[in-house]
Amino acid sequence: MGYMKYFCLPSDFKYETIDKYAEINEKYEHSKIIETYGQLAPDSIFGSCRSPKYLPAVDLNQLEKYVKYSDDKGIEFNYIINATCMGNDELTKEGYDKICGFLNMLQDIGVKWITLCLPSLMEIAKYKTPNLKIKASTICLIDSPLKAKFYYELGIKRLVLDEDIYKRFDILKNIKKVYPGDIEIIANSFCLNDCPYKMFHYNSFSHSYIHKDKYKYYGTRCNNIHIGAENYLKLNWIRPEDLHYYSEIGISYFKLQGRTNVYDGNPAKAVTHYIEEYYDGDLISLLELFSKSRPFTIAMTEIDNRKLDGFLDRFFLEPGFCNKVCSECGYCKGFSDISISRTDATIMDVFKIIHKATMDEFPKLLDER
Numbered sequence: 001m002g003y004m005k006y007f008c009l010p011s012d013f014k015y016e017t018i019d020k021y022a023e024i025n026e027k028y029e030h031s032k033i034i035e036t037y038g039q040l041a042p043d044s045i046f047g048s049c050r051s052p053k054y055l056p057a058v059d060l061n062q063l064e065k066y067v068k069y070s071d072d073k074g075i076e077f078n079y080i081i082n083a084t085c086m087g088n089d090e091l092t093k094e095g096y097d098k099i100c101g102f103l104n105m106l107q108d109i110g111v112k113w114i115t116l117c118l119p120s121l122m123e124i125a126k127y128k129t130p131n132l133k134i135k136a137s138t139i140c141l142i143d144s145p146l147k148a149k150f151y152y153e154l155g156i157k158r159l160v161l162d163e164d165i166y167k168r169f170d171i172l173k174n175i176k177k178v179y180p181g182d183i184e185i186i187a188n189s190f191c192l193n194d195c196p197y198k199m200f201h202y203n204s205f206s207h208s209y210i211h212k213d214k215y216k217y218y219g220t221r222c223n224n225i226h227i228g229a230e231n232y233l234k235l236n237w238i239r240p241e242d243l244h245y246y247s248e249i250g251i252s253y254f255k256l257q258g259r260t261n262v263y264d265g266n267p268a269k270a271v272t273h274y275i276e277e278y279y280d281g282d283l284i285s286l287l288e289l290f291s292k293s294r295p296f297t298i299a300m301t302e303i304d305n306r307k308l309d310g311f312l313d314r315f316f317l318e319p320g321f322c323n324k325v326c327s328e329c330g331y332c333k334g335f336s337d338i339s340i341s342r343t344d345a346t347i348m349d350v351f352k353i354i355h356k357a358t359m360d361e362f363p364k365l366l367d368e369r
Helices: 015-027 060-072 093-108 119-128 145-153 169-178 198-206 217-226 242-247 267-276 283-287 313-317 332-337 340-361
Strands: 005-010 030-037 076-081 111-114 132-136 158-160 182-186 253-255
Touching: 005 267, 015 030, 015 060, 015 267, 030 111, 060 076, 060 253, 093 119, 111 119, 119 132, 145 169, 217 340, 242 267
Parallel strands: 005 030, 005 253, 030 076, 076 111, 111 132, 132 158, 158 182, 182 253
Antiparallel strands: none
8 A cells, every 4th residue: 555545534622532643643654644623513603514513512712722732743623614505694794704704713723724615605715814725525516527627726725525426436537637636535424325315405404503403304314315225335435445446546535524423433443444444344333433322323234344345346447337227237235135134134124114104294293383
């Protein structure tokens, strides 16, 4: 493994975790944890695509001390403001002044990076705080060379690509041709490929900081669309063993998501498996950063990671072979049959029927309130 890998991890705002990351950086020559990311919570000034009430609690004083401590250990902090909508506040004088004041504050306390989604906010940040490096969020849905070129011309330093193209190596290679900056992908994504709810779910999260999400409509639909052994194989995750495919085409930055999983998870353990490019165990546990609350697991289902050896090979060797007409293919089902036990698959089938019945209560539940 002669290529470098750089990792970006969700912050739990604990100094001992930064110490663990610094130890990992000392141990491995060709892999480095370069960044943690997060935001103020629960009193977030601006929305992001995570509800702040479920994120690690941190105030401005704690954030400033954490940024300084991390920087002393050689790990930068990335502040997340990746809302898909700000109610057009950024297009008003009052909103503009509030944004500029906040960005200047981040710069003053030593924040080096910000992750943004809205092009309008990117232009404001470039103009008012040019020392803040901007990362384009995966929520920008950068899935083509044309979109990548747009953000390059906008002056964005790093792109986090749309998760839906992670198995489209032809598209990834073409993006590399037009974007000379750094490209980042999310290794442990738990989103369904081509999820029809995705953008609407992001929009809902973007407004959740003002608590307009009493009924978890998209959360329940998201859970339902995951249920099923074959569906688990259609998620956008990348196994540790398969990172080399991305490194070989020039992608060096890998993000582990899970800002809500760091409460009771072990991100240091998870990133070590990705650094070593090997994991023998339940893939879902790894994707959840070994969170004890098991947020994505349906009925304690497990996926034997070792049984997935070779799964990504065909995507790499035959770009575009997947036409997404699953009824004519059976590729993912074949791997689900050998990596997920028949018992777990049956339990998920039953669970899906029960879950669907609870979903059918909407909008009756709202009507009765």
